[in-house]
Amino acid sequence: MLLSVGALVSFLVSSLYHLPAVASPVLGRSEVPRSSLVARTVTQMSAAQLAGLAPYTQLARAAYCPSNLVSGWNCGEACxxxxxFQTTLTGGDGNAVxxxxxxxxxxxxxxxxxxQGTDPTQFLSLLTDANIIQRNLNSNLxxxxxxxxxxxxxxxxxxxxTASTILTEVKRLISSKGATTVTLVGHSLGxxxxxxxxxxxVLNxxxxxxxxxxxxxxxxxGNPAFATYFDSKVPMHVSILAFG
Structure with a gap:
């Protein structure tokens, strides 16, 4: 399922169905730490700031595209x-992973x-969202x-x-390309x-x-402790809920 820009923006509103799964999305927040989940700083982003995020929006869209098209970076407008852009690894089946x-x-x-975000047509993808019990993170990871x-x-x-497989490829690209930044993007579950x-x-x-x-x-x-820890470790974070 490859979303158009308009469809992706509109679909952000539908992400509120995650609310039973301890969701608390943010509106137009730029790189501002989330000091708490109750009194969170929210920044109304300017048109120029939103325009600057356009490439990241396209990357998030491309994650919905079939792997065979993404691997050749031939997924239409998003690509x-x-x-x-040089794709070096693709994976997942859009359902269990x-x-x-x-x-x-x-x-x-x-x-x-x-x-990729949640595909509402895939049962196992929906089960991932529904598994709302909280647990500790794996200390090995x-x-x-x-x-x-x-x-x-x-x-x-x-x-x-996918964590270990992705980290191995990220390390390989840092070494072979001399990359100085790692960028993570996604919509909804993604x-x-x-x-x-x-x-x-950051930790690895x-x-x-x-x-x-x-x-x-x-x-x-996660819980407030997760939010505080995340902000202390990942200050370069932008989270968008809606435009306007």
Missing amino acids: RGIPG QLYFVGYWPSQNSVVVAH FPGISSSIYVHSGFADQHEE GALAELDALYM LPSSIHVKSVTYGTPRV
């Missing part, structure tokens, strides 16, 4: 919006990881993580399906996976690598 891709963005000297941090089990389980990936990358990559995440219609991933 044309990022000319020169969300589609994802990893690649290199030459103009930004950045490795990019993008995850998130070294040094506090036991006070709890996250949505469905999101954490889904993240674990946004939740991008947040977990962003924290995962050299401190010289800048980690940035841009998400759309993202459900709340």
Whole structure:
């Protein structure tokens, strides 16, 4: 399911169905720490700021595209919006495991990881959202993580399906391309996976690598301790709920 720009923007509103799954999306927030889940700072973004996010929107759209088209960067408008992008890894089936891709963005000297959002036509994808019990993160994947941090089990389980494979490819691209940034993008469930990936990358990559995440219609991933810890580790985070 490849969304047009208009459809993606409109679909952000539908992301509110995640609310029973401890969701707390934000409206037009730029790179501002979430000091709490109650008194969270929200920034109304300007038209220029939103326009600057257009490439990330296209990357999030491309994550919905079939892997065979993404691998050749031939998925229509979304791929044309990022000319020169080099896909190096694709995976997932869109059901048990969300589609994802990893690649290199030459103009930004950045490795990019993008995850597909919820496909409401796929039963297992919906079950991932419905698994709302919170649990601790895997300390093997998130070294040094506090036991006070709890996250949505469905999101954490889904993240674990691809984490090691994606990290291996990210490290390979950093080494072969000399990339200095890793960018994580996603919409809806893909946004939740991008947040977990962003924290995962910070904890498993050299401190010289800048980690940035841009998400759309993202459900709340974890408890207040998670939000505080995430903000302390990933200051370059942009979360968009709606335009206007």
